[in-house]
Amino acid sequence: MGRKLIVTRLSFYITQDKLQKLFAPFGQLASVNLVFDPRTKRPKGYGFVSYNTEIEAEKALKAMNGRIVDGRLLLVEPAGDK
């Protein structure tokens, strides 16, 4: 399904909560997940966000892609669904 987004180039100091708040206004969030690296015990700097509709996902993509967040330029693109 095409309602999942991958958010890359995030700051290493961002949290899943921040990510959620950033994408919340664009639609009903199904899930937000920052990818955590168990080896380094640090976020990998990217995450996934799912909406209940592709419309919202697309809206969020266009709104958040290229946005400066926490000093970093976010990169948002459609992700595969597992």
Add this chain to the structure above:
DNA sequence: GCTGAGCGG
């Protein structure tokens, strides 16, 4: 303390 492309678990 400060790394940088990416499709996790």
